[in-house]
Amino acid sequence: MSLTSSTAGAAPPFHRLVTLIQPLSLLSLALVSMGLIFDTLDGAILLASSNKKVLLQLAALLICLCALVPLRQPTLQRRLTLGALSMATILLIISTFVVPHSSDNIMLTYLWAHLFFVSRPLAVGFALISAWGLYLTATVRHRRLQEISEIYALLAGTLFLGGEIAGAWWAFEGWGRSWGWSDNFMFSAMVYLMLILAFHLPRTVLRKRAHHNLAQAAVLALTALTLVGYRIL
Amino acid sequence: MIRILASMMAGFWLIALTVLWFALGVWLCQSAELKAAFRSLNTLPMLAWPEALTATPIVIGWILVLFVLMAGLVINTSLCTWKSLWPMWRQRRWRHHQILLAPVHVLTVTIFLCHGLDLMFLHGHKEFRLHPGESLTFADKTLTLEEVYHQGPLSGLALDEQGRHIQGRITRRTVEQFDPRLHGGRFVITHEQGAPEIAKANFLNPYSKGTFFVVITDVFAHEVDGQWQPGVFFSVFYNPLIKVFFLFYGLLFASLLIHVAYRLYLLTQHPSNKGVLCST
Numbered sequence: 001m002s003l004t005s006s007t008a009g010a011a012p013p014f015h016r017l018v019t020l021i022q023p024l025s026l027l028s029l030a031l032v033s034m035g036l037i038f039d040t041l042d043g044a045i046l047l048a049s050s051n052k053k054v055l056l057q058l059a060a061l062l063i064c065l066c067a068l069v070p071l072r073q074p075t076l077q078r079r080l081t082l083g084a085l086s087m088a089t090i091l092l093i094i095s096t097f098v099v100p101h102s103s104d105n106i107m108l109t110y111l112w113a114h115l116f117f118v119s120r121p122l123a124v125g126f127a128l129i130s131a132w133g134l135y136l137t138a139t140v141r142h143r144r145l146q147e148i149s150e151i152y153a154l155l156a157g158t159l160f161l162g163g164e165i166a167g168a169w170w171a172f173e174g175w176g177r178s179w180g181w182s183d184n185f186m187f188s189a190m191v192y193l194m195l196i197l198a199f200h201l202p203r204t205v206l207r208k209r210a211h212h213n214l215a216q217a218a219v220l221a222l223t224a225l226t227l228v229g230y231r232i233l
Numbered sequence: 234m235i236r237i238l239a240s241m242m243a244g245f246w247l248i249a250l251t252v253l254w255f256a257l258g259v260w261l262c263q264s265a266e267l268k269a270a271f272r273s274l275n276t277l278p279m280l281a282w283p284e285a286l287t288a289t290p291i292v293i294g295w296i297l298v299l300f301v302l303m304a305g306l307v308i309n310t311s312l313c314t315w316k317s318l319w320p321m322w323r324q325r326r327w328r329h330h331q332i333l334l335a336p337v338h339v340l341t342v343t344i345f346l347c348h349g350l351d352l353m354f355l356h357g358h359k360e361f362r363l364h365p366g367e368s369l370t371f372a373d374k375t376l377t378l379e380e381v382y383h384q385g386p387l388s389g390l391a392l393d394e395q396g397r398h399i400q401g402r403i404t405r406r407t408v409e410q411f412d413p414r415l416h417g418g419r420f421v422i423t424h425e426q427g428a429p430e431i432a433k434a435n436f437l438n439p440y441s442k443g444t445f446f447v448v449i450t451d452v453f454a455h456e457v458d459g460q461w462q463p464g465v466f467f468s469v470f471y472n473p474l475i476k477v478f479f480l481f482y483g484l485l486f487a488s489l490l491i492h493v494a495y496r497l498y499l500l501t502q503h504p505s506n507k508g509v510l511c512s513t
Contacts, residue, residue, distance in 0.1 A: 104407040109414060110437050147500050151493060158489040165482045172475065174403075174437050176448035176468035177358060179348075181271040183262035190255035193248055202242045 029088055030064035055121040056095035056228070060088035062125030066152060071145055076136060080145070083132040094228070112170040119163020124224045126156035127195070131220035138213040146213070153220055157195035164188055187230060194223040238305075239312035247309055251302045258295060267292060276358050307345050314338040330499055333492040340485040347478050355472055360450065363418075364464040371469045376447070377421045378465065382435070384415045387454035387461035403436070403451055413437045416452040418465040434467070444473040 067084030071077045107113040133149030136142075167188070168178040179185050198219040206212040237243055262268045270289040277285055286293045318335035326332065361369055363378040370376075383390060389410070391399050400410050417435030424430075432447055434440040440447040451466040 104409060105404075106406050106408050106411055106413055107404055109408060109412070143503075144500070147496070151496050151500070154489070154493050154496065158486065158493060161489065162486050165479070165486055168482070169479065170437075173439055173448070175450055176439070176446060176470060177275065178351075178475065178478065180275040182275075183259050183268065186255045186258040186262065190252055190259065193252045193255065197245070197248045197252060200241060200244050200248055202240075202245045204242060 027064070027068070029085060029092075030061050053095045053098040055117065056091050056098065058118070059121040059125040059128070059228075060091040060095070062122060063088045063091070063129050066125065066129040069148055071142065073142065076140060076142055076145060079136055080133065083136070084129060087128050087132065091228075110170065112166045112173070115166035116163045116170055119159050119166065120227055123156045123160035123163070123191075123195070124227050126152045126159065127220045127224040127227075130156060131217040131224065134213045134217040134220070138210040138217065141209070153195075153198055153216070156220070156223075157192070157199075160192060160195055164192060191223060191227060194219060194226065198223070235312060238308055239316045241313070243305075244309045244313060247302060247305045251299075251306065254295070254299055254302055258299075261291065261295060276360070279353050303345060303349075307342055310338050310342050310345075314342070330496060333488055333495060336488045337485065337492065340481055340488060343481050344478075344485060347474065347481060351474060351478070355470075355474055358468055358470060360466060360468050362453075362464055362466050364462055369469075372471065373425050374445070374469075375423045376432075376469060377423070378418055379421055379431075380419045381452060381463035381465055382415060382417045382419070383452055383454075383463055384412055387463055388456075390452055390454040390463065391461075392453050392455060398451060398453060411436075411452075417449050418452070418467070420447060422447075444471045444475075446470055446472060 063084050067081050071080065130149045130152035133145050133152065137146040137149065171180070172178040198216050201212060201215050201219070203212065206215055258271075262271060267289055270286060270292045273285050274282055282296075283293065314335055318331070318338055321329050321332055322335055363369065363376075365378050365381055368375055368377040389400065393399055400406050403411070413436040415435075417433065417438070420432040420434070420440070422430045422432050430442075432440040432442075434447050434449045436449050436451065439449065446469070448468045448470075449465055450468060452463065453466065454461045454463045456462075
């Protein structure tokens with residue numbers, strides 16, 4: 001597959017128009033997500049919610065913002081943008097089926113609970129856009145997108161860990177134990193290890209970059225789907 | 234043998250198997266009986282686990298396999314750090330893009346070991362309930378509950394016949410029902426030596442002094458001879474490890490953030506990161 005023709009010479013007017021429209025559509029979707037979040041929260045601050053609807057919208061917002069990174073390659077930029085738009089739209093559609101609950105929960109008086117709740121949609125957003133970026137670089141070699149996708153994957157893991165630390169402190173101050181034997185603990189440990197797994201795929205088996213990227217993308221996408229399916233919904 | 238244990242392949246299989254094992258644990262917790270068996274471990278020291286789990290051998294089996302996998306992960310991470318990541322520091326390759334992976338792996342192993350110490354020596358926990366004027370003795374201290382703080386009528390804090398709060402789980406309550414900032418207790422703590430101390434604690438705002446903690450877990454009321462009487466559920470414990478535990482977690486988080494920031498810096502610096510394209 002060759003994309004070199006799209007970089008040679010001046011881009012046709014249609015391509016230039018599309019290239020201009022894509023970031024604008026992403027920005028519009030990001031603004032729509034933000035509007036929905038504030039609408040759902042009834043003017044409350046963004047972080048102050050364990051509301052599943054808001055968390056999904058936040059993930060959609062983040063995906064849009066991440067896809068705005070300039071790649072200086074119109075065809076790849078278009079594919080990244082289209083993927084991000086599709087994922088964000090799917091998350092927004094799922095969020096419309098979630099009934100928002102009271103924003104008067106007692107945990108909203110507690111900072112560490114906010115940080116715990118908000119870390120998960122951020123991890124979902126970064127994992128999804130990273131998976132898409134790695135999938136794209138499996139077919140087209142693009143060093144910048146490859147590195148950006150890896151950094152997004154790292155951010156997914158780091159923010160998920162940050163949220164778990166906040167949650168552990170919350171559990172300690174609330175119940176005197178930073179962790180306990182429960183399905184919540186097992187689920188968190190499982191997701192964190194899945195994010196770690198994405199960085200420990202054996203290169204002795206996955207020798208080709210394309211295969212390695214595809215496997216990494218699959219692990220990250222599965223992690224995000226697990227989070228969305230089990231906890232956020 | 235060491236070469237196999239230190240390999241990325243061993244790490245991959247150990248992580249993958251641990252993921253599957255935790256997934257199995259989540260699935261096992263769908264059974265109320267097994268979930269209760271797991272929960273019972275939270276209030277017991279490790280030595281008492283086999284006796285508590287005689288009716289649920291599947292939980293013992295699950296935990297034993299988990300411990301084996303975790304031990305394997307500790308060995309693999311340590312060896313991998315020693316053989317592959319530490320040489321970068323020894324050779325002072327400070328500009329290498331993986332330079333921060335050594336502290337990340339060392340801190341991960343340290344945290345695993347902290348969890349092991351926590352399980353063996355500290356994880357067992359006792360929960361108490363007191364009414365104003367009542368006392369209990371814990372280690373070298375005597376705690377007397379002087380006052381219970383609450384908002385609204387006490388009947389709203391009643392327990393049902395099973396001893397559960399009528400307002401439901403504490404994490405599901407609204408601020409109107411139970412504002413954690415307004416619900417708590419005041420204790421007088423007397424020591425074998427020294428003057429008595431006043432300890433105020435609310436839900437999510439425990440009292441601590443050094444390694445000693447008083448954590449309020451709920452505020453309740455029950456009716457005695459037509460009069461509502463308030464009380465608190467709470468835990469009292471010494472935990473010398475908790476600050477170290479969170480220090481290591483904080484350092485791991487900081488190392489990862491610095492690693493991400495460094496990768497971003499390298500991304501902006503590399504001349505080939507200008508959207509170079511070729512076909513595959």
